[in-house]
């Protein structure tokens with residue numbers, strides 16, 4: 634029996650943080666053997682926020698190093714970048730013609746931007762449809778994502794259903810896989826960890842950065858167990874181990890933070906060192922990405938051929 638397909642995308646939007654890791658990357662890497670895994674760097678999605686070519690190129694290289702350092706095995710995983718496969722934007726256009734404006738106006742990201750009176754570009758508005766193309770081109774079954782992406786996976790599913798209804802069965806319906814306990818990894822201020830809130834702990838942080846981030850975790854005076862410190866600590870150690878420690882040290886924030894710094898350093902230091910090794914040969918890392926693109930292209934172009942036939946543009 635063929636393996637189920639698991640697919641995830643990550644924007645090359647700068648340093649990953651432990652929220653990305655525990656929300657999605659960890660799950661993805663643990664599943665390398667069990668599933669047929671696709672990991673794509675969604676550089677065209679990131680165009681909505683990255684407006685200089687240099688920053689884009691640097692960020693793409695950085696994500697490649699991040700994933701290799703985390704143990705992504707390119708022999709098992711198809712690791713590639715979206716812009717290498719023109720079928721993503723082509724399929725997006727076809728989907729645009731079966732998607733209504735009011736439907737996309739219900740997307741959270743669009744509603745948030747609108748509520749903040751931001752000027753919204755077409756790319757941001759259409760973002761979920763490009764994501765649907767990413768997913769559906771590879772007949773993905775499972776999409777491991779943080780809770781913030783759940784709606785996007787539902788949009789991909791709706792789009793597949795709609796296309797199938799109009800043109801006949803073509804696409805598999807994907808499902809989001811959300812790791813329950815870490816659906817939202819909290820940041821140092823208790824809100825969702827996110828670069829845009831400036832509340833992150835970088836995944837490859839140096840010791841001093843870890844220390845600074847942990848020391849900035851917000852605690853309320855009078856709290857017994859500082860909940861923001863505990864929530865982050867709980868990513869590294871189970872409650873059965875952690876609760877007795879936190880109960881015995883109730884109110885001793887500084888000590889608890891020092892313990893967390895030590896645990897984070899133990900977790901991050903080997904990853905940091907491995908990443909430095911990969912940094913020594915960037916062309917080799919990029920060759921891995923390019924080869925992954927060739928593998929992905931074969932799958933995407935076969936699917937796209939089927940789509941062109943269904944919509945009737947394939948006349949020879």
Ligand code: TYM
Nearest residue numbers: 641642643644652653656657675764778779816817818826
């Ligand atoms: P991106 O790049 O913003 O985030 C990558 C993944 O990390 C998860 N994540 C979190 N999970 C838990 N707690 C947090 N604080 C946290 N912050 C981030 C995100 O949920 C995501 O899974 N739209 C996607 C990229 C994308 C994609 C795809 C994903 C494009 N095409 C196809 C899956 C399949 C995004 O912006 O992820």
